[in-house]
Amino acid sequence: MQCLPEELLIATIADLLLGCRTVAVGVSSPIPGSAALLARAQSSQPLRVELLESLHGNSFTRGSVELFDRAAQGRIDAFFLGGGQIDGLGNINLVGAGEYPAGSVRWPGSFGSSYLYFLVPRVILFREEHSRRVLVPRVDFVSAPGVSEPGVFRRGGPYALITSKAAFLFDAENCRFRLSSIHPGHTLEEVLDNTGFEFDYTAAPAETSSPSAATLATIRGSVAGEIAAAYPQFAARVFPRHQ
Amino acid sequence: MTESNVVDSIDELVARIPDGARLALPKDSAGAPMGAVRALIRRGVRDLHLITVPTSGLATDLLVGAGSVASVETSGVSLGEFGGAPRFNAAVKQGTIAVRDATCPAIYAGLQAAEKGIPFIPLRGVIGSDVLAYRDDWKVIDNPFAPHGKDPLLVLPAIEPEFALFHVRRADRFGNVWIGVNGELAIMAHAAAHTLVTAEEIVDDDLMAEEGTAAGTVPAVYVTAVAQARKGAWPLAFLDQYPADDRHLANYVRAARSAEGFDDYLRHCTESADDT
Incomplete structure (x- = not known):
């Protein structure tokens, strides 16, 4: 369709x-x-x-x-968070790129992310731009961490990451994203080229179902x-x- | 006799806010007092310490661009569908204002501590973030009531603004202000030493007389002064009263890309007193 x-x-x-x-x-x-x-x-x-x-x-x-x-x-x-940068540990940055506070780019700020990421069981990360600029090896500023030390009260965290090219699920046990499907018109090679962090995937990933x-x-x-x-x-x- | 706190003009209202004041402003979508912000700029206010409750947009961008601001405590400053806040972002990058990055519930919680007259308040989450790492006024304690094992818990100092300034639909001649379901304005008013309000209309009825209106009213006991400001949130949308002036906002975003463009905008927009 x-x-x-x-x-x-x-x-x-x-x-x-x-x-x-x-x-x-x-x-x-x-x-x-x-x-x-x-x-x-x-x-x-x-x-x-x-x-x-x-x-x-x-x-x-x-x-x-x-x-x-x-x-x-x-x-x-469930709740939704985005970010100017997202890394492979599920850390998100809504504050800015470069050194804090006077970095190269300033974004609006952390909003409720530093809190809701801990307390809402199913947080879906959504960012349309799928590029190495956004999906980075390590965020420059942690607005909210993807995972926490044992003993820190936490009932939620990253559940999935959806971009304009693909869908990932977060494997909380191994603290890694796993590619779950690629949107029609995009390829695994393109997703690999445009993702700045490592993630798990199979050789022939599923295509995202069209509505x-x-x-x-x-x-x-x-x-x-x-x-x-x-x-x-x-x-x-x-x-x-x-x- | 009963004292009335209704004043004649927005300029008279904002004259009470001195340079260097700690000023709490609501988010753009919930009563940003744009007429009063223009009046503050017209007056040439300086060195404000803004607390955005919990975020802001055009109100903060105008004050920062006008050189009225020393610091901003905020969870986010953005123009929403119109993109980033150009003068705020530029000032942060140039280091001309100090930013204290927070997270929305931390600002609410700090104000709620002030409402209760207590020095600090705990909050879940936030541990392990750089928001916490850069806040030397926030601490992590062990939950003294943890049933077993350690339970690290964030504690925040009370936020006590000297002034809260916001716009509402309606006030009455006794200085009671109706906020409806926008309860965070009540938190601001309770927490601040002085609350200044602009209202679309000032009615003769007593808002406290009926439970139906009293439930959504901040009583005059918390309100230092009220002034009428028709279209007092313009060019922002105000509840279901009027939509955003999209053309004006698009022009603003274009103009405010540069300091010079912003100055031109400001001259046109704050020169004359707002229509009251």
Whole structure:
């Protein structure tokens, strides 16, 4: 089925949310937000989505402080984080490249990552750009570590990494990513060339499944309508016919 | 008699904020007081120590670009769909402002400690991050109540802003301000020594008279002064009251790429008093 790259990513991420009861979505996350809404539409059990950036898309009555309190209590099952740099240990950097603080590039800052990475069981790393600039051997600044010393309270961490080229799952026992599938139109060689850290893979990796016609209809229908409230510019670009 | 804290103009409101003040601002999407920020810049305020609750965008970028800021404690400064905050990023790279990088729940927790009048507060997570490594005011202790074994735990000092400044939909003539479900504005108001508020409208009714409105109200006891500011969050979106002025913001992002472009923008945008 012919689909946009964004739609493939939305469907791929939605599959990773199966079994979740509550999925929260932070700022600047239109594709993860759409994925969470798709997962809710497809889930056979009740699935709650909390869109932090949407005026009527969340149930917080004390502001976004409530997201963090709920996460600490174990009430949030999945969340999304990105980063200007991500390394093979699952460390993420949202602060900047080069030496801290006055490095070569400054990014916005760590947001809630330094905390939510520890407390949300299933954290999905999402970054469209798949390059050696982003997927580095070692991040320049650890906004949030991928793994912790024994004895540090931690119920969550990296679960998967989704880029514009491929999907990886994180092997927490060995602290490494494992390539799970490559998106249509991309190759293993290209993924290896553009990834700055080592990861596990098989000689013939699977191709990421394209969304079915029914899934695409849901994305282009109810999901497009709902995500536009939080991300109008994204919705206008990706779902222009819905406007 | 009952004292009223309603003042006549935004300029009168922000005149209370001295140079060098520790000033808490809300995130851009939840009551950023843009009219008041322009008034502060018009006044030529200097050496502010900003605390963004927990993040910021245009409000911080304007103040930093105008040379009004000495330091920023923040979990993130960004213009959202419009990209990075150009003047903030440039100032960090040039070292002209000090940045204290935090994480969202740490800023909330520090303010909540101030609300409770306690010196510090514990928080989960963060251990092993460089956010913690660069914060000499944050410590890790052993949880004194751990049932077995060691349980390292982050503790943060209370954050006590001298001023909180934010914009709301509605205030009443008694100086009560309605925040609805945006409870973090109440945390800011409780934590700060002085709270200054701009409001789209100032109504004659008493917001505290009915439980329906009182539940979402910061009572005047926490509010030092209120001024009316129609479209007080412009050019940002404000709740369901008005959308973002996308054209203005796109122009800003283009202009603020350079210090000169920013200065031109600032002249046009802060020259005259905001329409109140």
